[in-house]
Amino acid sequence: MNENSKQIVVVGGGPGGLETASMLARMGFDVEIIEKEDVIGGHLNQYYQLFPNFRDAGELTQELKERAAHPKIKISTGESLLDLTRNDGKFEILTSKRRKINPDAVVMATGFDPFEAERKEEFGYGVYPNVITSIELEKMFREQGKVTTVDGRIPERVGIVHCVGSRDEKVGNFYCSRICCICGVKQAIEIRKHHPETRVTNFYMDMRMSGQYFEELYRQSQERWGVYYVRGRISEAAMTVDGKIRVKAEDTLIAKPVTLSVDLLVLMVGIEASNSTKEFSKRLEIESDYGFFRSRDRHSEDQESPVDGLFLAGTAKGPASIKETLADARATAGKVWEYFQNN
Amino acid sequence: MEYFDIFVIPFTIGVIFLFSILIGKFVYWFIQIPRRDKRLIGKNFFTVKTLKSIWECITECLLHVRIFKTNPRLGFMHMSIAFGWFMMILVGKFQSTAATGMWIEPPHVAIFLKYFVPTESYRFAHLFAAVMDFFLLLVLTGIILAAVKRFRPQAAGMKRPTKHTTFDKVALISLWAIFPLRLLAESFTSGTYDSGSFLTGSLGRLFELFLPVESLYYPAFWGYSIALGIFFCAMPFSRYMHIFGEIGLIFLRNWGLKTENKVEGFANFELHSCSRCGMCIDVCQLSTAAKINDVQSVYFLRDERYNTLSRRVANNCLMCGRCEEVCPVLIKSNRHRLLMRKSPFGTVTPDFSYLQRNEISISSGDVAYFAGCMTHLTSSIKMSMLRIFEKADVHYTFIDEEKGACCGRPIMLSGALNAADDMIAFNKKLIKESGAKLLVTSCPICYKFFNENYKLDIPVMHHTEYINFLVKERKIKLQKTAEKYVYHDPCELGRLSGIYEQPRTVLQKTGILVSVPEEKEDALCCGGSLANTEINYAERGNIVRDVICTLSADEPDCLVTACPLCKKTFNKERIIDVKDIAEVVASQM
Ligand code: SF4
Ligand code: SF4
Ligand code: SF4
Numbered sequence: 050m051n052e053n054s055k056q057i058v059v060v061g062g063g064p065g066g067l068e069t070a071s072m073l074a075r076m077g078f079d080v081e082i083i084e085k086e087d088v089i090g091g092h093l094n095q096y097y098q099l100f101p102n103f104r105d106a107g108e109l110t111q112e113l114k115e116r117a118a119h120p121k122i123k124i125s126t127g128e129s130l131l132d133l134t135r136n137d138g139k140f141e142i143l144t145s146k147r148r149k150i151n152p153d154a155v156v157m158a159t160g161f162d163p164f165e166a167e168r169k170e171e172f173g174y175g176v177y178p179n180v181i182t183s184i185e186l187e188k189m190f191r192e193q194g195k196v197t198t199v200d201g202r203i204p205e206r207v208g209i210v211h212c213v214g215s216r217d218e219k220v221g222n223f224y225c226s227r228i229c230c231i232c233g234v235k236q237a238i239e240i241r242k243h244h245p246e247t248r249v250t251n252f253y254m255d256m257r258m259s260g261q262y263f264e265e266l267y268r269q270s271q272e273r274w275g276v277y278y279v280r281g282r283i284s285e286a287a288m289t290v291d292g293k294i295r296v297k298a299e300d301t302l303i304a305k306p307v308t309l310s311v312d313l314l315v316l317m318v319g320i321e322a323s324n325s326t327k328e329f330s331k332r333l334e335i336e337s338d339y340g341f342f343r344s345r346d347r348h349s350e351d352q353e354s355p356v357d358g359l360f361l362a363g364t365a366k367g368p369a370s371i372k373e374t375l376a377d378a379r380a381t382a383g384k385v386w387e388y389f390q391n392n
Numbered sequence: 393m394e395y396f397d398i399f400v401i402p403f404t405i406g407v408i409f410l411f412s413i414l415i416g417k418f419v420y421w422f423i424q425i426p427r428r429d430k431r432l433i434g435k436n437f438f439t440v441k442t443l444k445s446i447w448e449c450i451t452e453c454l455l456h457v458r459i460f461k462t463n464p465r466l467g468f469m470h471m472s473i474a475f476g477w478f479m480m481i482l483v484g485k486f487q488s489t490a491a492t493g494m495w496i497e498p499p500h501v502a503i504f505l506k507y508f509v510p511t512e513s514y515r516f517a518h519l520f521a522a523v524m525d526f527f528l529l530l531v532l533t534g535i536i537l538a539a540v541k542r543f544r545p546q547a548a549g550m551k552r553p554t555k556h557t558t559f560d561k562v563a564l565i566s567l568w569a570i571f572p573l574r575l576l577a578e579s580f581t582s583g584t585y586d587s588g589s590f591l592t593g594s595l596g597r598l599f600e601l602f603l604p605v606e607s608l609y610y611p612a613f614w615g616y617s618i619a620l621g622i623f624f625c626a627m628p629f630s631r632y633m634h635i636f637g638e639i640g641l642i643f644l645r646n647w648g649l650k651t652e653n654k655v656e657g658f659a660n661f662e663l664h665s666c667s668r669c670g671m672c673i674d675v676c677q678l679s680t681a682a683k684i685n686d687v688q689s690v691y692f693l694r695d696e697r698y699n700t701l702s703r704r705v706a707n708n709c710l711m712c713g714r715c716e717e718v719c720p721v722l723i724k725s726n727r728h729r730l731l732m733r734k735s736p737f738g739t740v741t742p743d744f745s746y747l748q749r750n751e752i753s754i755s756s757g758d759v760a761y762f763a764g765c766m767t768h769l770t771s772s773i774k775m776s777m778l779r780i781f782e783k784a785d786v787h788y789t790f791i792d793e794e795k796g797a798c799c800g801r802p803i804m805l806s807g808a809l810n811a812a813d814d815m816i817a818f819n820k821k822l823i824k825e826s827g828a829k830l831l832v833t834s835c836p837i838c839y840k841f842f843n844e845n846y847k848l849d850i851p852v853m854h855h856t857e858y859i860n861f862l863v864k865e866r867k868i869k870l871q872k873t874a875e876k877y878v879y880h881d882p883c884e885l886g887r888l889s890g891i892y893e894q895p896r897t898v899l900q901k902t903g904i905l906v907s908v909p910e911e912k913e914d915a916l917c918c919g920g921s922l923a924n925t926e927i928n929y930a931e932r933g934n935i936v937r938d939v940i941c942t943l944s945a946d947e948p949d950c951l952v953t954a955c956p957l958c959k960k961t962f963n964k965e966r967i968i969d970v971k972d973i974a975e976v977v978a979s980q981m
Binding site for chain 2: 165167168170171173175176177218219220221284285286287288295308
């Protein structure tokens, strides 16, 4: 086999796409990354610090970008996929810039979109200015280094709502997004670190601390950082005359309704298949539940799609943390290499 | 014995059986009618209502005018069988009197007259024969149509045939056999005696050419009699009971009766009046958009009648009322459904008595505003209403601002009829304390409930009515934009409360309102109805998307509605911009 003659297109320039491309380039393949946004890095660009070790997200982005700045990688930003078909072992791609590409293999790293919080109208997102999403909180930390209400005050109380758009029959998403619990813990600690006077209360259904060091962080958040946790789903949020948000919930541990007024309400929005993920999983007829891509086998062939030569990486297959996404990207690169050993 | 032959026995047994059962049932149901309703009947008996009922029996039981209006082909089918048969009985009676000279005689004489008096040897005999042939032809046409409809429903303008029970099948087959057998029996007789009119006479002469008609007509009369006997025996247990049920229903309804809190008396007449015409299936969105085809009123009433109702059938219904709107018999099936729903709480009674201990002090105001739970979940509607009150300078009290209770309707709709009482008492007290002269609600579900179950001594307005009133009184002024709207009538506000014009008047002042075929009485249900506790997420989603696509065919800028539940249901799909009328108004004052 001659790696030099094989060309691979990676769709999506987020962490998954970048890492797959970097690995493939190092294996000797020619890779082109197609990214619909003007910059690469995906959602990672918006994050402040990463759980569970509070590593600076910008630093990781930088590292991933540097790895991808490789002579064998061509990066095309501001360009999206219009069409993808496969004929006689070759793919045919049409991009929004009317370019035709015929790669030998394609990696779909089309990722996720955060759940649109407007769909849970009862939380008042888009209606009450002091209701924000977890992504907006990340940006707040990143851009202004502090947490403020809409009129610029440091909040006295912050409420963090878990499972917004996940595990919720009412919006049709039965699945757990897996990263928001730990993200809620991380953000609660960050708020306490920045503003020790601010009280933070997390409303959760159950705390899913499955990753390494997550449980420890959860414990720390309570013992060291004094974060409060209420087990119960918020039923509704209303704005009071002074601009506060009053939330109603049931504390299911003591089986009593609780009401709490907060200055800022943060919604832990879940992971949904991105529009491109939804579109292409459907068009290629390799859709699993909720519009994510379906791999050949969840255990042994999780990087291969049912279509020969079409590979999958990262959150295009379902919720995953950045750590898992990067590991998956490397596995995908390995599987592409294996594919060309035989083809 | 003159005018008797042993072959009439099956028929006679059938008639005796049918009428004994029928009289038994009617008497039993009539006894069940509560005394208050009996007095009502007494009061209305000698009034024009009775005449109206007779007329309605003619137009509906015989001519089927209502079916005609919605579906002419189906209407014709029902009319030709019902009216044709009725006329055959009526004219047949006169014919037999003319032939035998007797006014009173056993019914078989008229029915089998051709056997007893095979030739046209009496006064007006040829005319009678021709008229009878004409009505026989009419009925036969109806039967052919019915048979075609069974196998190809589209031919009768229907999307789906109704599925039937065993009794129905027996009754159906014998009914289909009756008239062809009568045709054969009379034709063979005509052939033998060289009599008969244009249909039976001509056929008789034709059969005579190649059949031994003299020895065939007797067995044919046997067959005819047996078919009638079987039909009459199956009838009271089959859907054909509706022929008699509907007559009772029409009179009782016109005298002012309706189904209240128990399935007895009037409700039994209703239950036995469903002809299983199936018109309710074709309008039901569960059927058209979610492929659920076994829960509609026709099946629900059937199962209720035969005592085989399952929880799934009882609960799988949006209570949107679209089926009641098309039902030619005007059966209020949703009332039955409500009564047949079992409380989801089983033997545990939900306890809301703690509400009485909630000490809430309420401010006073001219207008009491009750947002309702659903409006609290769609806060933009609530905020818009508060802005409207401020703008119009209204002195208002927010009844359920903080520690409010639900109006009580959802829990009642789910079948726990009495559980709502605690909530009603609680809210009533607050409304009274506010001293308000008017109650405004944002949710049509609450609106209907306040109107019908609270017995408040102040008027209740939904915010569509109230906004319209404020605009009329020039309390708020609206700016017209070039936005194109389609208005979606919420079931509870439209079909169930009759409010159609007020929202339209308001919207015409804020933008361009385009009309759609699915509006007012024909409006669709948004699909979000709380009344359906059986439907799953995917099925519901199919209904909701189907509604949005239907309503946005003209590509409006915005879908406007007037119910927080409709808005929330539509909005979740993120297909088109959806606003409550209060939001539209608040942004354009
Ligand atoms: S990770 Fe936690 S917050 Fe996120 S969906 Fe799962 S349980 Fe809910
Ligand atoms: S409920 Fe009404 S519409 Fe439905 S089958 Fe019966 S008679 Fe027809
Ligand atoms: S009320 Fe609506 S959902 Fe229920 S059976 Fe009638 S049409 Fe169908």
